[in-house]
Amino acid sequence: MAELAEASRKTTARIVWDTADKYLRNIVDEEDYGDYILPFTVLRRLECMLADTKDDVIKFVDSFANMPQHLIDIAVKDRFGLGFYNVSRLDLATIASVDDNVDKSLKSYIDGFSNNIADIWVSFDFNRRAKVLADANRLHAVVKHFSTLDLSPNSLSNTGMGDVFEDVMYRAFNKKGKAAGNFYTPRDAIRLMVDVLISNDDDTIASDHAARSVYDPTAGSGGMLLIAQEALKRTNEKVDVTLYGQELMPSAFALGKADLLIQGGRPDAIKKGNTLVEDLYEEQTFDYVLSNPPFGVDWEVEEKSVREQAKTPGSRFSHGLPSTADGQMLFLAHCASKLSPAAKNGQGGRAAVVSNAAPLFGSDKGPNAIRQWLLDEDLIDAIIALPTSMFYGTGIATYVWILDTNKDPEREGKIQLIDGSAQWETMRKPMGDKRREMSKRNRSVVLEAYRAFELADPAISRVMTPDDFKFQDIPIFRQARFSTQFSEKVVEELRARRDFSDGHVDVLKKLDGTAWNEIPQVLPKLAKANGLKAGIGLVDAVMRAMGVPDEAAAPAVDRKGNPVAADGWKITERVPLSEDIDEHMKREVLPFAPDARWDPAKAKDGNDIPFTRIFYTPETPHSLAEIDADVERIMGELVDMFKVVSDE
Numbered sequence: 301m302a303e304l305a306e307a308s309r310k311t312t313a314r315i316v317w318d319t320a321d322k323y324l325r326n327i328v329d330e331e332d333y334g335d336y337i338l339p340f341t342v343l344r345r346l347e348c349m350l351a352d353t354k355d356d357v358i359k360f361v362d363s364f365a366n367m368p369q370h371l372i373d374i375a376v377k378d379r380f381g382l383g384f385y386n387v388s389r390l391d392l393a394t395i396a397s398v399d400d401n402v403d404k405s406l407k408s409y410i411d412g413f414s415n416n417i418a419d420i421w422v423s424f425d426f427n428r429r430a431k432v433l434a435d436a437n438r439l440h441a442v443v444k445h446f447s448t449l450d451l452s453p454n455s456l457s458n459t460g461m462g463d464v465f466e467d468v469m470y471r472a473f474n475k476k477g478k479a480a481g482n483f484y485t486p487r488d489a490i491r492l493m494v495d496v497l498i499s500n501d502d503d504t505i506a507s508d509h510a511a512r513s514v515y516d517p518t519a520g521s522g523g524m525l526l527i528a529q530e531a532l533k534r535t536n537e538k539v540d541v542t543l544y545g546q547e548l549m550p551s552a553f554a555l556g557k558a559d560l561l562i563q564g565g566r567p568d569a570i571k572k573g574n575t576l577v578e579d580l581y582e583e584q585t586f587d588y589v590l591s592n593p594p595f596g597v598d599w600e601v602e603e604k605s606v607r608e609q610a611k612t613p614g615s616r617f618s619h620g621l622p623s624t625a626d627g628q629m630l631f632l633a634h635c636a637s638k639l640s641p642a643a644k645n646g647q648g649g650r651a652a653v654v655s656n657a658a659p660l661f662g663s664d665k666g667p668n669a670i671r672q673w674l675l676d677e678d679l680i681d682a683i684i685a686l687p688t689s690m691f692y693g694t695g696i697a698t699y700v701w702i703l704d705t706n707k708d709p710e711r712e713g714k715i716q717l718i719d720g721s722a723q724w725e726t727m728r729k730p731m732g733d734k735r736r737e738m739s740k741r742n743r744s745v746v747l748e749a750y751r752a753f754e755l756a757d758p759a760i761s762r763v764m765t766p767d768d769f770k771f772q773d774i775p776i777f778r779q780a781r782f783s784t785q786f787s788e789k790v791v792e793e794l795r796a797r798r799d800f801s802d803g804h805v806d807v808l809k810k811l812d813g814t815a816w817n818e819i820p821q822v823l824p825k826l827a828k829a830n831g832l833k834a835g836i837g838l839v840d841a842v843m844r845a846m847g848v849p850d851e852a853a854a855p856a857v858d859r860k861g862n863p864v865a866a867d868g869w870k871i872t873e874r875v876p877l878s879e880d881i882d883e884h885m886k887r888e889v890l891p892f893a894p895d896a897r898w899d900p901a902k903a904k905d906g907n908d909i910p911f912t913r914i915f916y917t918p919e920t921p922h923s924l925a926e927i928d929a930d931v932e933r934i935m936g937e938l939v940d941m942f943k944v945v946s947d948e
Contacts, residue, residue: 308455308456308460309456309460309463309464309467310467312449312450312451312456312464313463313464313467313468313471315449316337316341316449316464316468317337317467317468317471319336319337319340319442319445319446320333320337322441322445323433323438323441323442323445324336324337324438327432327433327436327438328432330475331475331476332475333471333472333475334468334469334471334472334473334475334476335424335425335429335472335551336429336432336433336442337468337472338424338465338468338469338472338555338558339421339424339426339429339554339558340442340443340446341446341451341464341465341468342420342424342465342558342561342562343392343410343446344392344446344447344449344451345451345461345465345562346384346386346413346417346561346562347386347391347392348450348451348452348453349452349453349562350382350384350385350386351391351452353380353382354385354386354391356380357376357380357382357385357386357387358387358389360375360376360379360380361376361385361387362387369415373414373415373416376414383416383561383566383567384413384414384416384417384561384567385413385414386409386412386413386414387412387414388408388409388411388412388413390405390408390409390412391409391447392409392443392444392446392447393447395409395443395447396440396443396444396447399440402434402439402440402443403430403431403434403439406430406439406443407427407430410426410427414567416567416568417557417561417567419553419554419557419572420554420557420558420561421554422550423550423551423553423554423557423572424551424554424558425550425551451464458562458563458564459530459563461562461563462526462559462562462563465558465559465562465563466487466523469484469521469555469559473692473731474729474731476732484520484521484523484692485520485523485524485592485654485691486690486691486692486734486737487523487527488690488737488738488739488743489592489654489686489690489691489700489738490523490524490527490590491527491531491743492684492686492700492720492738492743492746492747493524493590493652493654493700494524494527494528494531494590494652495531495743495747496652496682496684496700496702496746496747496750497528497588497590497650497651497652497702498528498531498532498535498588498650499747499750499751500708500751501650502535504646504647505532505535505536505539506535506536507536508538509540510536510538510539510540511539511540511541511542512532512539512540512541512542512587512588513541513542513543513544513584513586513587513588513640514528514529514532514541514542514543514544514586514587514588514589514590515543515544515545515581515584515586515588515589515590515638516544516545516546516589516590516591517545517546517575517579517589517591517593517631517634517635517638518546518547518575518591518592518593518594518631519545519546519547519552519553519556519570520547520549520552520555520556520592521552521555521556521559522545522555522556522557522559522560522570523559524590524591524592525543525544525545525556525560525569525570525590526543526559526560526563528541528543528588528590529541529543543560543565543566543569543570544569544570544581544584544586545569545570545571546570546571546572546573546575546579546580546581547570547571547572547573548572548573548574548575550572553570553572556570557569557570574602575631575634576599576602576605576606576627576630576631576634577602577605577606578605579616579634581638584638585638585639585640585641585649586638586639586640586649587640587647587649587650588649588650588651588652589635589638589639589649589650589651589652589653589703590651590652590653591631591635591651591652591653591654592653592654593627593628593631593632593653593654593655594627594628595626595628595655595656595658595694595696596625596626596628596656596658597626597627598624598625598626598627599624599627599630600624602627603624606621606630607621615637616633616634616636616637616638617630617633617634619633619669619670619672619673620633620665620666620667620668620669620670620672620673621666622662622664622666622667622670623662623664623666626658628655628656628658628659629659629662629666629667629670631653632653632655632659632670632674632701633670633673635651635653635703636651636674636679636703638651639651639679639703639704639705640705641705641706642705642706643706646706647706648704648705648706648707649703649704649705649706650681650702650703650704650705651701651702651703651704652700652701652702652703653700653701653703654698654699654700654701655698655699655700655701656694656696656697656698656699657696657697657699657911657912659671659701660683660699660908660909660910660911661908661909661910663906663908668906668907671769671907671908671909672770672907674703675766675769675770675907676766678707678712678713678766679703679704679705680701680702680703680715680766681702681703681704681707681711681715681716682701682702682715682716682717682718682750683699683700683701683702683715683716683717683718683909683911684699684700684702684717684718684720684746684750685697685698685699685717685718685719685720685721685911685915686698686699686700686720686721686738687720687721687722687723687724687736687738688721688736689733689734689735689736690724690734690736690737690738691733691734692731692732692733692734693732693733694733695733695735697721699911710753710754711753713765713766714763714764714765715763715764715765715766715768715769716750716753716756716761716762716763716764717761717762717763717764717909717911717914717915718746718749718750718756718760718761719759719760719761719911719915720738720742720745720746720760722760723738723742723743723745723746724736724737724738724742725737725738725739725742745760746760749761760915762914762915764914765878767876767877767878768876768877768878769876769907769908769909770876770877770878770905770906770907771874771875771876771877771905771906771907771908772874772875772877772881772900772903772904772905772906773872773873773874773903773904773905773906774872774873774874774875774881774898774899774900774902774903775870775871775872775898775899775902775903776870776871776872776873776885776889776893776896776897776898777863777865777866777869777870777871777896777897777898778865778866778869778870778893778895778896778897779855779856779863779864779865779866779895779896779897780847780849780855780856780864780865780866780867781849781850781851781852781853781854781855781856781866782816782847782848782849782850782853782856782864783813783816783847783848783850783852783853784811784812784813784814784815784816784819784846784847784848785812785813785846785848786808786809786811786812786846790808790845790846791805791808793845794808794838794841794842794845797837797838797841799833799835799837799838800838800841801832803830803831803832804827804832804834804838806830807823807826807827807830807832807834808842808846810826811823811826811842811846812846815853815854816843816846816847816853816854816856817854817856817857819839819842819843819846819859820839820843820859823838823839823842824839836859839859840858840859843858843859849866855895863897865897873885873888873889873898875903881898881900885898
């Protein structure tokens, strides 16, 4: 039975997509096929969903002709259980039965839908696309084609229709290539995110009366929300799942809202708006948050609003602001702020957020401050490295941040890094920049490592503490060594000073050969013996002028006893906050620079998550014997090749 249903879904998806070859070819660009096929697919599904009650709904609505629209919507919902409806007596079959004025009839039909889904057609730019087809004399054929498709709930369950829509979306986005990455996250990546997100919540999800809320602030075409719902229902088909999303891009918003709607979702599940400027769920927090925000996209347009919001202590952007060149960390901070707080029953909020490498180690003040907040609050549960070439619009390295407001006791105060970059298979047919995919087996390797936690294979998993990622940059210097030498050049250098006289020349001559560190004590005494003065300023000037680098001399200190740094030798050592500074220096610095000195008081605090460095394993170089053997083998091959050439 399942195989027949799957075959039926695939056949339906193929028939839907055949619209392109039959009616769109040479009329619209291939990459735009989906922009026409998907809206008509949505329209036909909604029509089929409403067909059984449509006549009764029209009569019911007509009886409330003078009632405010929002009250009519409530009345229809109460009477028929419908979240949306259509009051036009037209349908696709009726429109297709008449050749004249198809475009006007279609517009009238679309206008008959309830206000709460009117934004779908506006965002699809439906009327303009219908006009393109009408001008090419193809609109009637397209309307007639879709009017014959059986997309009714009796033929296709919500899940089945979702699969058909997913198939058609995939075909459409495959034509768009890289551009698909703007609003379509690969399903293999989403499934990994969802698997990890709900992995430690299985027991509570399976309980009676379980309820979960799922939110995506960059909802795109709604894939993350739907796959999360599917996974939760697979664990417990009775779990009450409520979906929430927000999306700015019109076409993506239309797809997402429509996809949820044709699978029985709420009309208001996805709202249209700019998440950075206005959080349309401002007073709400959620059990699960998923997001794939844009990489490296500037937020200059939103800057004024974001900076104003950041002034409110404890608000989502109050912890720090990244450069306007890249808004990823704003979304990361936003997702963290939308998590349900920890509860006594063990419940809390968990998030899975995709990023590139920049948020791991951006050194600017803003990213540092945001990471510091996440580390201090122990919100980072895990970070997972994905394979490169996983996304449609970019081939760069990507990561998934797992955030948690109520970690399991054994995970408290710890952060797990999982290197899943090698868990991939080559796609049979690349799509944009996506050339690799994570199979179920690949995903299970990562999931098992997450579950194993501290017992996981260290080759792909490391468990750290927040302090391991916080550091102090400590300036290190080599202590100078000076001998004291008199010269005419010294005299010329000091003559410009008002506190230096000809009488001091003899004093300087007597200083020649004196230990440099003793000048502050010896110089004033010699000057006094000659009836002269040598104040602090002159002492410092003499030390600078007469000091000559001398490796045989004692380490130099100034007149206050502070070590003097050698010119041209100064480095900064990064010491994790989890390490003792002196112990670190003894192990990492002093063996290579025994006379190195440092001052912890001059340290600068910071943080980063050097993911690649933590998992880096240097390759063992070949031994000389192996190299000699390789050279001898290659030389032998060359000799044989020359023999062949000579024989010819």
